[in-house]
Structures are given as structure tokens and as C-alpha cells.
Amino acid sequence: MMLTEKLEQLRTLFKEMEQALIAYSGGIDSTLVAKIAYDVLGDRALAVTAVSPSLLPEELEDAILQAATIGISHQIVQTHEMENPNYTSNPVNRCYFCKSELHDTLKPLALKLGYPYVVDGVNADDLHDYRPGIQAAKERGARSPLAEVNISKVEVRQLSQQLSLPWWDKPAQPCLSSRFPYGEEITVAKLQRVGRAEIYLRKLGLKNLRVRSDGDTARIELPPEQIKEFVLTTDLPTIVSAFQKLGFIYVTLDLEGYRSGKLNQVLNRDLSVKA
DSSP: OOHHHHHHHHHHHHHHHSSEEEEOOSSHHHHHHHHHHHHHHGGGEEEEEEEOTTSOHHHHHHHHHHHHHHTOEEEEEEOOGGGOHHHHTOOTTHHHHHHHHHHHHHHHHHHHHTOOOEEOOOOGGGGGSOOHHHHHHHHTTOBOHHHHTTOOHHHHHHHHHHTTOTTTTOOOOOOGGGGSOTTSOOOHHHHHHHHHHHHHHHTTTOOSOEEEEETTEEEEEOOGGGHHHHHHHSOHHHHHHHHHHHTOSEEEEOSSOOOTTGGGHHHHHHHHHHO
16 A cells, blocks of 8 residues: 555544544654644644653653644643552563553543543554553553554654654654563663663764663663774763763673664563473
């Protein structure tokens, strides 16, 4: 199916909804959903951003700016997943409890304000990764227009560029809890530490990156093609010192490089061992 046809299908979905509340993180997926919802529904579309320690302050600033650029009404709510030990103990289905908290907050708000639908930014590619949060959203009646129309991550960027959204090439930025290996307890202090580490690297001009935290060790992930230049041109001792001031003891570089979904490779390995 042509991309223009998928875009028309998205618009038709929102026309049929008549009113919609968008679970809006400020990431490229939910921002595209917010843009199309606003284009179709105008003031009958509302974007809502959930704020918690797992969201970088800079990401919230981006979300506010992008919503204003689109023109869509925007609200901010607080979520409290950090109060749930099922979340902070960081089990393999941690995202289930995160999205449960999110949609248990958004659904009553939508009903209160008269919005019959809560929609999110899940795309077709997300359905092929281990995403327990998708189940939590479905259980609470949320819809995923991008996935319903079979729009991939690449197509999200293509559509965003086609619609002249200046952030069409914005790197993916999942919640900070995804930086920790399953089973390591998540705390506000740890989230802030890894968040500040990533902000530090971004200020050096690096964009598509992760800082994985494993106990006292920080593991920097960069796109594979950038690793050599990073090693040759970056003042590594200064980075080590900066990270140690944040509370890390060891600072390492992942030689494989950044790859989306890398956190889940331990699950695939466990399954192959059991097989």
C-alpha cells in the first residue's frame, strides 16, 4: 500500500473517532499521531503527556514545544509508577506496569473530559518486538492508529518529513528505565544519573546514543559507524571524570554499538538456552 493511502486511512480513523485523547510522549511516533489527529479533529483532539522520573526534563520541553508548533491542546499529568514495586523491581515485564499506570491515569481523564478514545503512538514494528506495555494498553481499551494502518518506524519518519515536521529525524528516546538490565532495582537517583549522563553526551553533539547503567558501570552505546571517530577525537578522560562525578565508577564503550531493542537480547538468549 502506498504511503499516501496509509495517511488517508489514518485520517479516516480519526474522522470516525470524532474525538480522541492522545497519549503523547513527545517522541516521533506519538507526535505524528497528535499532528494528524489535530489536522482532522482540531479542538476535539487533546494531547496528554505523563510526567515521571523516567522522563527527561528535556524531553518534556520538546513535547511542549512540538505540541505548540502543531497547535494541539496539551495537558500534563503526573504518573506514579515509581510507587509500584512491580515496576521498580524491574522484572522483564516492567513496561506492563508502566503502561498500566499510564492508561489507568489517561482513561478516567478521557472519560471525564468526554473523549471516547485514548490512542497511542505504537507503530507496526513495535508489534514484532517484546513490548509487554502494548498488552496493558490494549487491556484498557487504547487504540494504536499507526499499527492499525500498518505504518512502520521508517514510514513514521517519511510521513513526518512529508508533513514538514522539523523533528522528523529525531532519535528514538524510550523511557530511562530501559537503560537498566532486568532485575536491577530502579530508583529516582539512578534514573537521574543515567539521564544526566546522556544529556552530557548530547551536549557534545552526539544524538543517537544510550548510556546503559549496570550497577556502578556506565556503558556508552553509539551508532557503530561513529565509534572510531568518537575514540579518536573525544577527550575520553574528561568524559570518564564527568561520569564519575555523576556517581559511576566505571565507564565503558559498547563495541557492538547502539541497536534498538538490545536490552531484550538477554531474553532471546535465555529462550535459546532453554530450547
